[in-house]
Amino acid sequence: MQPFLADAQNAPSYQRGMVVCAYPDAAQAGLAVLKKGGNAVDAAVAVQFALAVTLPQAGNIGGGGFMVYRSAEGKTNTLDFREKAPAAASANMYLDTKGNVIPNKSLYTHQAAGVPGSVDGMVQAHQKYGKLKWSDLVQPAIDLARKGFKITERLANDLNRNQADFSRLNTAGINYFTKDTPWKAGDILIQQDLARTLTLIRDKGRAGFYAGAVALQLITEMKAGNGMISQADLNNYHSVWRKAITGNYKQYRVITMPPPSSGGIALVQLLRSVEPYPLNRWGHNQDSTVQLITEAERRVYADRSKYLGDPDYFKVPVDSLLQPNYITGRMQTFNWNTATPSSSIQPGSFAGYESDQTTHYSIVDAQGNAVSITTTLNGSFGAKIFVKGAGFLLNNEMDDFSAKPGVPNMYGLVGGKANSIQPGKRMLSSMTPTIVEKDGKLFMVVGTPGGSTIITSVFQTILNVIEFNQDAQQAVTSKRFHHQWLPDEVDIENDAFSPEVLSQLQQKGYKIVTKGNIGRVDAIVVTPQGYTGGADPRGDDTKAGW
Known part of the structure; x- marks a missing residue:
């Protein structure tokens, strides 16, 4: 079935596919996949992992998101790879002994992190709809992390603005986002730890993140900061088709x-x-x-x-x-x-x-298959805490729950019982x-x-x-x-x-x-x-x- 043709518009147009996303290098990674014969979902996988490297404010493997899919024939599906509350989470975990919300506990601590869903989501999307080899789709992100990429003025400003937090919250391991002189446009950002993590994901798929070395690094980070995510949480995480x-x-x-x-x-x-x-x-x-x-x-x-x-x-x-x-x-x-x-x-x-801080990308391929995907760490750079040795940031998605009925979250949104914290539950999203x-x-x-x-x-x-x-x-x-x-x-x-x-x-x-x-x-x-x-x-x- 051919796409619907709207009224003519004065804008560059393309017949064989298009990617629109939040960073130039990621857009090019997705376009290259389309040119190799990949479909919209293949391109989405490449874009997702490339954004995990080039858009640390929101692109992620430590967060989660949602995908809306429409095939060229008009069949639709959605994939929920939203983060989940760890099994150790509880309804009053962010309240003090008087029942008041403890400031920033759901934002900039290890307890702010939900169980990540992005890697599982990309694996499931690719297994169901992908055409090209998984390893070929992850490789562009590995190259960007290992060889580095030129940062924009906007990314430089964001990195500079958060230097104090990165230093305060990450006292061990390599901190790729801090340096002695201010970041400026054109600087090369290299992330070797993240490259190693992505290589394991390339070679082992889901197990490269939810088991083995990366999982151990995540659990070690949780224990060091009194976090809640366990190996059982990682084993039990699965995206849901809805x-x-x-x-x-x-x-x-x-x-x-x-x-x-x-x-x-x-x-x-x-x-x-x-x-x-x-x-x-x-x-x-x-x-x-x-x-x-x-x-x-x-x-x-x-x-x-x-x-x-x-x-x-x-x-x-x-x-x-x-x-x-x-x-x-x-x-x-x-x-x-x-x-x-x-x-x-x-x-x-x-x-x-x-x-x-979230990121979105829209992709259409030559056949007319389309994906609309939004992913997030919640706040800009999530909890701003690196998983030592693994090179990715923890999300602070637990703040999207209602810590207490009627008390606003970081976006001023209020909620009640429907969005209360429960073990294994997915937090409400916009x-x-x-x-x-x-x-x-x-x-x-x-x-x-x-x-x-x-x-x-x-x-x-x-x-x-x-x-x-x-x-x-x-x-x-x-x-x-x-x-x-x-x-x-x-x-x-x-x-x-x-x-x-x-x-x-x-x-x-x-x-x-x-x-x-x-x-x-x-x-x-x-x-x-x-x-x-x-x-x-x-x-x-x-x-x-x-």
Whole structure:
């Protein structure tokens, strides 16, 4: 089946495949795989491991993520390789004797780390859909780690900004991210320990990470820092194939991630919330458009706080949350003349019912197979703690659980019982890898990092293409805004709103807060000329096609 062809757009287009991801070297690794005859999943494996080398802030083998897959024939699947709580985890593990959350314990300690899922996820994805040899897909990452690569100005700045933390949290072993003089663009970053770890993964697959030398190094690191991950946790970790969340928006079909991602349900709720309104006529980032989207986001994030968690541990009311009548009813409670206070909005009710640093990549191959993958360490550089001798960073994903009901995590998100800490449970995520069809044919592949802003960034990027007729690059470059119920404020990028729109919203009672960049979206849109890409200028994101 041929991809759907959208209206012609003024952007470079490619007929045989495309990769859009967060670092130039990783994009080239994925493109090389496509040129060798590999499919989208083969390219994804190469990109994932290359990002583990070139994007230490978020690319990883020590974290986890989600994959949404659509074959050229239109068959869909999703892979959950989200991290899990170790067996030794407990509901109150981050609370002191008075029941208060201990600052930073879920962020910058060995106890912040969940059991990693990325390596198992890539192995399972490759076993099910890959064509090329596993070893050939991991080798480019080994070369980048062993020989080194030129760092960008952005990576240099991030490394310099975190020098004190790297030194404080890593007092033994080789610290590849610190040096006596400041990092600068063009410096070569070599990571020999990571190269050895990747070589074991290349040669032994899953066992190269979850058993043997690397597993021993991880367990030794845990014991040295009073961490919780055991060999049994590593043995018991397995990714899970799950049925995609799907929903319609006008003539489009959205294919996205189910729980324990909150992103898919929230995205479909958001799209259905705004569908009855004439966004195209109102215009991009105009006052009515912003108000409608903000009020939809307010209600959806309130629902997220109560109803979303790991479906293996908590019955997520998926059907109820996506019921058209329920969504319509939620949207009938706002007033065009004034902002709805978040204090007056609670999670909805039904009859009978009681990550800022992530990275995303979008890939399409010559046949039209598509993958949308988002992975994370949670905070930038995760817990900032190296596994000595193995060269990779621990994640701090345990912070994505609700340490205590009503207490916000590092992204300001609150939660309750659905996302409480339990042994073996996967923590709730905002990651929203998504594929969009039109008339049964491939139309768009999209996703982003950004912690709690992931959902709203994907949502607005889809609207930019569908409602505001922006091409792929314009859609990811356009200024974004974000509301997440609590705190009750609208976060905006610099110059996102005109002075007139800003004044109108403030007069209605909206608290507007200017923040830095929101999200780093990577997208592919299908046009009559072929695949067109949008690589977010907020990062070192790169599009590569042929």
